[in-house]
Amino acid sequence: MSDKVFISELTAFATIGAYDWEHTIKQRLVFDIEMAWDFQRAVAEDNVEYCLDYAQVSQKILDFVENTPFKLVETVAHKVADLLQQEYAIQWLRIQLHKPKAVAQAASVGVIVERGRC
Numbered sequence: 578m579s580d581k582v583f584i585s586e587l588t589a590f591a592t593i594g595a596y597d598w599e600h601t602i603k604q605r606l607v608f609d610i611e612m613a614w615d616f617q618r619a620v621a622e623d624n625v626e627y628c629l630d631y632a633q634v635s636q637k638i639l640d641f642v643e644n645t646p647f648k649l650v651e652t653v654a655h656k657v658a659d660l661l662q663q664e665y666a667i668q669w670l671r672i673q674l675h676k677p678k679a680v681a682q683a684a685s686v687g688v689i690v691e692r693g694r695c
């Protein structure tokens with residue numbers, strides 16, 4: 578199966594950082610996510626009920642990330658991957674998580690987490 582749903586540049590304002598001062602502010606986290614999903618039934622019935630609903634997935638991530646304090650971007654990426662695999666029957670997913678202003682000289686920094694098989 579090679580059908581995928583993606584969410585690009587999903588932006589959350591989160592309490593995130595390894596240092597104490599970072600827990601007094603909100604910082605931007607940006608997610609690029611790809612998720613394997615078999616489109617067969619959704620296409621056959623042309624019905625969103627059988628889709629992996631990108632709007633619902635986006636809201637679930639934002640609700641979680643914007644209401645939970647984290648130290649590391651690694652923790653955010655792992656917990657979001659866990660959340661998605663618990664909530665949806667996703668066989669494979671890839672999350673690229675950016676913390677855009679964390680290194681002044683870099684366009685962006687962050688982590689990539691991949692789960693399952695495509």
Ligand SMILES: Nc1nc2c(c(=O)[nH]1)N=C([C@H](O)[C@@H](O)CO)CN2
Binds near residue numbers: 599651679
């Ligand atoms: N691999 C990581 N390195 C760093 C992280 C992180 O979450 N993962 N975080 C920081 C600080 O929070 C930084 O973003 C702010 O100075 C440093 N390195």
